Amino acid sequence: MSTHPELDCAYQRSLAYLNQVARRRVGAAATRQALLDSLGGPLPVGADDPARVIERLAERADPGLVATVGPRYFGFVTGGAVPVTVAAEWLAASWDQNGAMYAMSPVTAVLEDIVAGWVTELLGLPRTCSLGFVTGCHMANFTCLAAARHEVLRRTGWHVEADGLQRAPRVTVLVGSEAHVSAVGALRLLGFGANELVRVQADSQGRMRVDALDGALDRCDGPLIVCAQVGNVNTGASDPVGDIVSRAHARGAWAHIDGAFGLWAAAVPELAPLVAGVENADSWATDAHKWLNVPYDSGLAIVANPAPHRAAMGMPASYLERGADEERVGMDWVPESSRRARVIALYTLVRTLGRDGILDLIRRNCRLARRMATRLSPQAGVTILNEVVLNQVLVAFDAPDGDHDAMTRAVIARVQQDGTCWAGGAIWQGRQVMRISVSNWSTTEDDIDRSADAILQCYAAG
Numbered sequence: 001m002s003t004h005p006e007l008d009c010a011y012q013r014s015l016a017y018l019n020q021v022a023r024r025r026v027g028a029a030a031t032r033q034a035l036l037d038s039l040g041g042p043l044p045v046g047a048d049d050p051a052r053v054i055e056r057l058a059e060r061a062d063p064g065l066v067a068t069v070g071p072r073y074f075g076f077v078t079g080g081a082v083p084v085t086v087a088a089e090w091l092a093a094s095w096d097q098n099g100a101m102y103a104m105s106p107v108t109a110v111l112e113d114i115v116a117g118w119v120t121e122l123l124g125l126p127r128t129c130s131l132g133f134v135t136g137c138h139m140a141n142f143t144c145l146a147a148a149r150h151e152v153l154r155r156t157g158w159h160v161e162a163d164g165l166q167r168a169p170r171v172t173v174l175v176g177s178e179a180h181v182s183a184v185g186a187l188r189l190l191g192f193g194a195n196e197l198v199r200v201q202a203d204s205q206g207r208m209r210v211d212a213l214d215g216a217l218d219r220c221d222g223p224l225i226v227c228a229q230v231g232n233v234n235t236g237a238s239d240p241v242g243d244i245v246s247r248a249h250a251r252g253a254w255a256h257i258d259g260a261f262g263l264w265a266a267a268v269p270e271l272a273p274l275v276a277g278v279e280n281a282d283s284w285a286t287d288a289h290k291w292l293n294v295p296y297d298s299g300l301a302i303v304a305n306p307a308p309h310r311a312a313m314g315m316p317a318s319y320l321e322r323g324a325d326e327e328r329v330g331m332d333w334v335p336e337s338s339r340r341a342r343v344i345a346l347y348t349l350v351r352t353l354g355r356d357g358i359l360d361l362i363r364r365n366c367r368l369a370r371r372m373a374t375r376l377s378p379q380a381g382v383t384i385l386n387e388v389v390l391n392q393v394l395v396a397f398d399a400p401d402g403d404h405d406a407m408t409r410a411v412i413a414r415v416q417q418d419g420t421c422w423a424g425g426a427i428w429q430g431r432q433v434m435r436i437s438v439s440n441w442s443t444t445e446d447d448i449d450r451s452a453d454a455i456l457q458c459y460a461a462g
């Protein structure tokens with residue numbers, strides 16, 4: 001008899017799920033009400049058997065699962081989870097380490113130091129960078145922009161952590177008109193209202209226009225933060241970051257990069273020209289749970305100069321066991337105190353795939369995205385709206401009656417219903433589009449071909 005039948009049950013259920021995930025329907029099968037009925041009920045008062053709780057959870061949750069770890073989920077920008085990283089999460093959950101400071105978990109602190117070095121080397125960023133292991137790119141944007149806010153105000157003699165923003169010199173923040181909502185959301189939390197941001201016009205692929213940036217820079221003075229983006233969430237296109245960063249620096253501004261998935265282009269020699277000059281920025285926000293295919297949640301806040309990073313995030317506390325200088329205080333670099341050791345999964349990913357394997361994953365997804373575009377585009381009435389430079393494909397479907405947006409929405413609904421694959425929608429430059437993101441380690445050519453066939457059948461059915 002196992003001493004922990006609930007752990008055995010979870011293990012068996014995980015294996016069963018992962019072994020068939022490539023074959024199951026991709027979207028969820030159950031309605032919200034069905035899930036409420038099967039999982040809910042009155043507040044449990046008495047105890048239940050843990051193994052039975054796990055068994056029932058696995059069974060009843062199943063119809064509400066979306067097979068995002070499988071090979072034909074193309075929604076949003078969603079990575080899968082390489083099995084070794086799932087195994088690492090099992091161990092990590094058993095260890096239940098707190099990443100707040102060295103004294104609480106020496107191994108977590110050391111793994112964060114190790115992975116920080118590997119990631120910056122992989123991305124070609126300065127080795128002096130500080131890294132915070134956050135929940136995702138949204139909190140990475142928040143962390144990096146807090147460091148930016150600290151530094152641009154410090155240069156005017158203002159200490160924002162002590163004296164706040166309300167009486168501070170006015171800071172101008174420039175973003176591209178196609179900036180991700182996360183950059184705006186992070187800035188909002190930092191006291192910069194959405195309407196206060198200076199939006200710099202973007203081109204047809206969503207890239208910030210340098211001539212428009214020049215015009216905007218001419219019109220502003222005082223402390224300045226410029227936010228650029230690599231990897232537009234629709235088109236995959238990257239801002240001309242080299243030009244943006246050098247112009248920002250010429251103006252004494254802080255240059256921040258939102259690169260949730262697109263920053264990984266910097267690791268791949270033939271894709272790196274898309275983000276040339278990105279290494280000269282002051283901060284970078286990126287994800288591991290998107291293109292690196294580690295489980296949620298895992299983001300990285302990277303800052304070239306550790307001083308403003310720590311000034312923005314660090315908190316003095318009497319009980320903080322600071323230890324020796326080299327003993328990492330994880331909470332100096334993130335907007336959290338207690339925090340799970342999410343670095344463990346990323347550590348095992350890099351250990352297992354190595355640089356070669358990570359580059360191969362990114363290259364393969366880009367190749368498969370082009371394959372998807374190539375399979376769809378010959379069909380009459382199908383238009384690919386973006387240059388497929390990375391892993392994103394935008395598709396529009398023409399309707400005989402001229403209501404192309406309604407047709408595209410209908411095709412998306414049918415594809416989701418059909419279940420062979422899953423793709424979502426977006427409005428791109430005024431048009432309804434189907435958005436296909438190829439971001440999963442396990443997707444094969446056959447998955448692309450089957451999915452393209454299913455999409456075209458859904459269109460033909462309209």
Ligand SMILES: *Cc1c(COP(=O)(O)O)cnc(C)c1O
Pocket residue numbers: 077135136137138139180182183229230231232233258259260261287299
């Ligand atoms: C996904 C994404 C974000 C937000 O990342 P989360 O991991 O969801 O927090 C921010 N910026 C860009 C460009 C993204 O694609």
